[in-house]
Amino acid sequence: MCRTLVAGLLLAPVVQAQTLTYAVTDESWAPYWIVEDQRVSGIFHELMLALDERLPEHLQASHPLPPLRTQKLFRDGQLQIECCVSKSWRSDSDQEAVSLWTVPVLETEEMLIFAPGRSFPYRHLQDLRGRSIATVRGYGYAGSEYFQRNDGADVRALIYLVAQGRSEAGILDRLEWRYLQHEDARLQAPRWQVEEGPAINRSQLRLRLHRQLAGRLELFNAAIRSLQADGTLARIVARYAPKAHVVGQVEIR
Numbered sequence: 001m002c003r004t005l006v007a008g009l010l011l012a013p014v015v016q017a018q019t020l021t022y023a024v025t026d027e028s029w030a031p032y033w034i035v036e037d038q039r040v041s042g043i044f045h046e047l048m049l050a051l052d053e054r055l056p057e058h059l060q061a062s063h064p065l066p067p068l069r070t071q072k073l074f075r076d077g078q079l080q081i082e083c084c085v086s087k088s089w090r091s092d093s094d095q096e097a098v099s100l101w102t103v104p105v106l107e108t109e110e111m112l113i114f115a116p117g118r119s120f121p122y123r124h125l126q127d128l129r130g131r132s133i134a135t136v137r138g139y140g141y142a143g144s145e146y147f148q149r150n151d152g153a154d155v156r157a158l159i160y161l162v163a164q165g166r167s168e169a170g171i172l173d174r175l176e177w178r179y180l181q182h183e184d185a186r187l188q189a190p191r192w193q194v195e196e197g198p199a200i201n202r203s204q205l206r207l208r209l210h211r212q213l214a215g216r217l218e219l220f221n222a223a224i225r226s227l228q229a230d231g232t233l234a235r236i237v238a239r240y241a242p243k244a245h246v247v248g249q250v251e252i253r
Contacts, residue, residue, distance in 0.1 A: 019058045020213070022048055022081035023074060026064035031179040031240035032084070035064050044083050046236045047105065047227070054223040057216070071095060077210055084205035089140070098211050103221045104204040105233070109174045110142070112197035115165050122198050134161040134170030141171055142201040155180070163192050171200065178241045 024045075028035045034042040040061060052059040062070065062079055071090075073079040075098055082090075084105050090096065112122060121127065125143030135141055136158055137151040150167045152158040155176065162170040177196070181187055207220060227233045 018056075019060055020080045021060050021062050021078075022083055023070035023079045024061045024064050025067045025070055027067060030176060030183070032176075038064060040064065043106075043236055043240050046239075047233065048081075048083055050227055050232055050236070051220075051223050054226060055219060074098070074208070074210060077212055080210045080213055082208040085208055086203040086205055088203070090208060100209040100211055100214060100217055102207040102209065102217065103224055104206055105224055106205045106237075108203050108205060109199045110171055110201040110203075111174045111177070111199050112169045113159065113162050113172050113177070113194040114169050114197055115162055116193055116195055118165070118168070119195060119197055120168070122200070125200065128169075128200075131168045132166075134158040134167035156184070156186075159187065159192060159194055162194050169197065170194070174199070175237075175241050182241075 024033070024035070024040055026035055027033075028042075030042065032043050033040070033045065045061075048059055048061070059081070062073075065073070070079060070082070074082055075094055077098070087101060090099055112119075114120075120131075126146055128143055128147040131147050132150050133141075133147040135144075135149045135151055136155055137153060141149075150161055152161055155172065158170045158172065159180075161167045174196070186192055207224070209217060209220065213220075
């Protein structure tokens with residue numbers, strides 16, 4: 001290498017990767033986000049680590065924060081990424097105005113659960129009209145205009161309400177249920193027994209990018225597609241829900 005070229009390389013400025021911060025809330029949504037004593041794990045945690053390896057930017061997690069606080073920080077541009085949410089969950093005008101959306105990452109499926117032997121026919125959301133349905137306080141649900149909500153403090157409270165016959169059914173993410181069955185021994189006890197029912201809603205979850213990252217959107221899309229194409233995302237999901245499998249664009253069933 002000639003001296004002129006060497007000197008030019010030595011004098012060239014060092015280009016450092018930009019650091020982007022993604023939102024982590026202090027509320028667990030197992031197995032997607034698992035937050036325990038400031039320790040974070042779960043499907044989306046591992047997804048973000050895998051994306052970090054495939055993007056020129058460095059992706060770092062925020063400290064676990066209350067959900068409303070993370071949304072404010074995202075709106076103000078202090079957080080640049082949110083993984084992984086449905087467009088319908090961030091339809092408020094102030095959030096929509098600053099949001100860009102990647103290709104779908106996962107498709108989640110909400111199902112009905114029933115106490116053993118107490119299922120009822122279901123084909124459409126309207127079939128829930130007038131029924132008492134166990135839900136989690138503060139969460140939104142498709143079809144809630146038809147049924148009477150019976151809110152529990154968390155998903156385990158929801159399951160217990162159904163198992164004890166205090167609600168006619170409950171609404172639960174199918175992958176979340178399978179994870180809890182594997183991880184929570186209490187759910188094997190007779191008083192916690194419920195049956196899986198039909199799917200009632202599916203949501204495509206995507207990364208939400210702040211509009212300041214408009215020029216990086218296609219890089220993120222390419223990285224997500226590569227994780228899907230080479231099976232990395234399917235392997236991540238399988239570690240948290242052995243009974244689940246991934247089809248096409250990482251659809252969980």
